[in-house]
Amino acid sequence: MGALTELISGFATALTPTNLLYAFIGVLLGTAIGVLPGIGPAMTIALLLPITYGIDDPVPAFIMFAGIYYGGMYGGSTTSILLNTPGESASVVTAIEGNKMAKRGRAAQALATAAIGSFVAGTIGTLLVALLAPAVVRLAVQLGAPDLFAIMVLAFVAVTSVLGSSRVRGFASLLLGLTIGLIGIDGVTGQQRLTYGIPQLADGIDVVVVAVGLFAVGEALWVAAHLRRNAAGVIPTGRARMGREDWGRSWKPWLRGTAVGFPFGAVPAGGAELPTFLSYVMEKRLAKRPEEFGHGAIEGVAGPEATNNASAAGGLVPLLTLGLPTTATAAVLLAAFEQYGIQPGPLLLENEPELVWGLLASLFIGNAILLVLNLPLAPMWAKLLHIPRPYLYAGILFFASVGAYAVNASTVDLMVLYAIGLLGFAMRRFGLPVMPAVIGVILGPRAEVQMRRALQISDGEIGGLFNTPFALTVYAIIAILVLWPLADRFVLRRFRRPRHELHGSGPHALVELAEEIAEEDRPKATVPGGRSGAGPDTGGPSGEASKLSDDRHQRETP
Amino acid sequence: MGMRTWSRAAAAAAVLALGLAITACGTSADDKTSGADAGPITGLRVMVPNSPGSGYDTTARTATKALEDAKLARNVEVFNIAGAGGTVGLQRLVNEKSNEKLLMQMGLGVVGAVYTNKSQATLQETTPIARLIEESEAIVVPKGSPYNTLQDLVAAWKADPGKVPVGGASAPGGPDHLTPMLLAKAVGVAPKDVNYVSYDGGGELLAGILGKKVAFGATGVGEVAEQAKAGEVKILAVTSANRAAGVEAPTLKEQGIDLVFSNWRGIVASPGLSDAQKKAHVDLITKLHDSKEWKDALAAKGWTDAFAAGDEFATFLKSESDRVAGVLGELGLA
Incomplete structure (x- = not known):
């Protein structure tokens, strides 16, 4: 309870008209810079930080800073949803369903659920920081490499649910991603892998570049290749606001996303990519209409967006209580603290309580201003998609190219982007889903680092991977997840009523495949102008199902 | 070594390829200031x-x-x-x-x-x-570590380097990697026997040290100074020639190890x-x-x-x- 009164007194210092103006300017600048290609939140903050140097008093500076931070994060999600070009690794997963929603004319709802979800998660997350930080951090620091590796294994098991209808194609895509993830200098031995002597490849290929290449560039090429046959349609206009059903489908993912993201943020090396992916998979499993995933399910935006904000809030736990910056953004925040002579660390809360509570209150305010500013803007952003398709995709290509080039002013980065874009095109041509590849790039290097670290610490003994209770618990969960369907199939089935053999997993796979084809070939056709995404997949796809028996590869629109 | 020798032809080609973007500002509009020593x-x-x-x-x-x-x-x-x-x-x-x-x-x-x-x-x-x-590097152990002094640590390290993993926040070749390698050389451990665990940034490393995942850490004094003040970690030595300001830890030289490194x-x-x-x-x-x-x-x-x-x-x-x-x-x- 003491923490709550402290927090309220933090609001007392933070809530003044001038400070609100600072928050407003911060959110505006953050969003404006955050939507620029190639600029993620960490860089947005690094670029805008000098503006706050002019402010002598730390509290308004922090408030503006919080505004920039949330604005930058949201800016990254905006491009993810509208243009399929994620601005940062934490919003890569958002692009998957978010962009599909946008193409069905539900961009405004996607942006709204992202904004509200971020607000909900940010608010709960900040509250958790205020109340639980010292307790959480003790637990978080105890988690080491074996524990993180166990979570990675869990994530790999979860990958199977995004492989799509064809397991072979799904695994091929995953392996492509894992291979791309290998590129760069090996952090343990310092040896170069798959860099072919190109120094720009030594740090590996950023997951954002991979995602933008596979999602945006690949798709632009695919659309361009089909434009002549498939006359460019304008993306339909949907309702401007979230309907009742959207709310009903969003609030649980927001809360679940918060629950997943916060602990990952608090764990050093947890990051935001893994929890956003796990949130996506979880929402897909729990959704009433899992078949809608891959075609713009609002849960697939609400969950991951809440997750990445909660993870950012969780990142404050080690930063404020131990002085550990666990993300790039936290490291920039640390630099901001130092500007005011504040040393985050175990003694920060004792030495500077009013600043810490002021900062937490600032985060609330920044979060609220973001919502106020961006909710009305969401329908306006969505209008961007009314640009005729050739121009829209030309714009996306330009946007993606500028982003890849701007970060380092390097032509090599641009070549890498286009090479991955061509790969994305080829994957579409041959029916490989792109998501497993992106997941491979995210998971592969992280899993490798944690596994090798665990084995290094145990000096090569394999037991080093299983020597913690947490890791064992996770492996037990994995065992249950993997063995349950087998047990279900071979043991439990005998005791049940016999079922029709053909109704195994076949029809579901067929329908999913059919939907995929229908979606890719004529996205406009499948979308009824209805009030929400409730209906589109019920009628059309079953009609399409007969077609795919002809030839999976013959995808030309009749 | 041969790989690093400079090839003029390659340089010329690379200048053409890469230099386009950044030539504009550098060469224009500077004539009026050249020679005038007074102005900025x-x-x-x-x-x-x-x-x-x-x-x-x-x-x-x-x-x-x-x-x-x-x-x-x-x-x-x-x-x-x-x-x-x-x-x-x-x-x-x-x-x-x-x-x-x-x-x-x-x-x-x-x-x-x-x-x-x-x-x-x-x-x-x-x-x-x-x-x-x-910035001096620090040799640091968590609170409650079995190694209370640098001598304890070095003795255990020499006995079995593999079982005494050291964490640092740099990739191989970076300051935190070079510190334990040079220290190993100075105390008679072969660098290639050093079990160096590379962490991604100071935050992750500190978590590794505090969570006792590694036996000791080598990292910038600034990264651990606050933790040392709070008693969460103990700095056994600093690697600079003189003691670091605000840190109560002796230098390596004071403890009889002939190494100065920053x-x-x-x-x-x-x-x-x-x-x-x-x-x-x-x-x-x-x-x-x-x-x-x-x-x-x-x-x-x-x-x-x-x-x-x-x-x-x-x-x-x-x-x-x-x-x-x-x-x-x-x-x-x-």
């Missing part, structure tokens, strides 16, 4: 071979701000060319031969990265201007500058060092002044390169 210098560009928010970036931006506030220079542009431990930026600098308006922020990390990345461009080709600051940051310029051009840069940075603005910035950031300009820095850079090459060579990385 304009059109200077400082390259950071690292991403925004990194240590090099902060140093470059702080120095630039001090240069401008002290009216020594106007409109200095800081830009980032990140990649491969700084060697992508280094290559760019070397390609920009005789560009008198281009400086590069660098430090010990780039020295190591030249070897581990097998970089074609080397620091020997650049024009060394000045070393600005340094992480440092400095500035180099393009290759092929005339003596006058080089002198102009050295004078500028010397004036920066003497300015009140820079002294204030050092105090605000908690940085240790380690100024060494021109030839003194060049000699230092050479000896650091040789030392780093030696230990990385033993590890098969150079």
Whole structure:
């Protein structure tokens, strides 16, 4: 309870008209810079930080800073949803369903659920920081490499649910991603892998570049290749606001996303990519209409967006209580603290309580201003998609190219982007889903680092991977997840009523495949102008199902 | 070694390919200020071979701000060319031969990265201007560690290096990696037997130390000073020649180990500058060092002044390169 009164007194210092103006300017600048290609939140903050140097008093500076931070994060999600070009690794997963929603004319709802979800998660997350930080951090620091590796294994098991209808194609895509993830200098031995002597490849290929290449560039090429046959349609206009059903489908993912993201943020090396992916998979499993995933399910935006904000809030736990910056953004925040002579660390809360509570209150305010500013803007952003398709995709290509080039002013980065874009095109041509590849790039290097670290610490003994209770618990969960369907199939089935053999997993796979084809070939056709995404997949796809028996590869629109 | 020898043909081609983007500002509109020693210098560009928010970036931006506030220079542009431990930026600098308006922020990390990345461009080709600051490395153990003194730690380390993993926040070739390797050499452990666990940044490393995942850590004093004050970790030794301010830990020398080593940051310029051009840069940075603005910035950031300009820095850079090459060579990385 003491923490709550402290927090309220933090609001007392933070809530003044001038400070609100600072928050407003911060959110505006953050969003404006955050939507620029190639600029993620960490860089947005690094670029805008000098503006706050002019402010002598730390509290308004922090408030503006919080505004920039949330604005930058949201800016990254905006491009993810509208243009399929994620601005940062934490919003890569958002692009998957978010962009599909946008193409069905539900961009405004996607942006709204992202904004509200971020607000909900940010608010709960900040509250958790205020109340639980010292307790959480003790637990978080105890988690080491074996524990993180166990979570990675869990994530790999979860990958199977995004492989799509064809397991072979799904695994091929995953392996492509894992291979791309290998590129760069090996952090343990310092040896170069798959860099072919190109120094720009030594740090590996950023997951954002991979995602933008596979999602945006690949798709632009695919659309361009089909434009002549498939006359460019304008993306339909949907309702401007979230309907009742959207709310009903969003609030649980927001809360679940918060629950997943916060602990990952608090764990050093947890990051935001893994929890956003796990949130996506979880929402897909729990959704009433899992078949809608891959075609713009609002849960697939609400969950991951809440997750990445909660993870950012969780990142404050080690930063404020131990002085550990666990993300790039936290490291920039640390630099901001130092500007005011504040040393985050175990003694920060004792030495500077009013600043810490002021900062937490600032985060609330920044979060609220973001919502106020961006909710009305969401329908306006969505209008961007009314640009005729050739121009829209030309714009996306330009946007993606500028982003890849701007970060380092390097032509090599641009070549890498286009090479991955061509790969994305080829994957579409041959029916490989792109998501497993992106997941491979995210998971592969992280899993490798944690596994090798665990084995290094145990000096090569394999037991080093299983020597913690947490890791064992996770492996037990994995065992249950993997063995349950087998047990279900071979043991439990005998005791049940016999079922029709053909109704195994076949029809579901067929329908999913059919939907995929229908979606890719004529996205406009499948979308009824209805009030929400409730209906589109019920009628059309079953009609399409007969077609795919002809030839999976013959995808030309009749 | 042959891989790093400079090929003029390759350089010319690379200049054509890469140089287009960054020539515009450097060459225009500077004629009126040339020779006039009095006014502030304009059109200077400082390259950071690292991403925004990194240590090099902060140093470059702080120095630039001090240069401008002290009216020594106007409109200095800081830009980032990140990649491969700084060697992508280094290559760019070397390609920009005789560009008198281009400086590069660098430090010990780039020295190591030249070897581990097998970089074609080397620091020997650049024009060394000045070393600005340094930070001692700390040998640190968590609270409740079985190693209460450096002697305890070294004894256990010598007995079985594999069972005494050391964590650092740099990739191989970086300061936190070089520290335990050089320390190992100094106390008689073969560097290749050192079990070095590389963490991604100071935060992760600190978690590894506090969670007792590694037996000890080697990292910048600044990363652990607050933790040491709070009693969460114990600093067994600092690697600098003198004790670090605000840290109650003896130096390695005081404890009978013959090793002095610090992480440092400095500035180099393009290759092929005339003596006058080089002198102009050295004078500028010397004036920066003497300015009140820079002294204030050092105090605000908690940085240790380690100024060494021109030839003194060049000699230092050479000896650091040789030392780093030696230990990385033993590890098969150079």
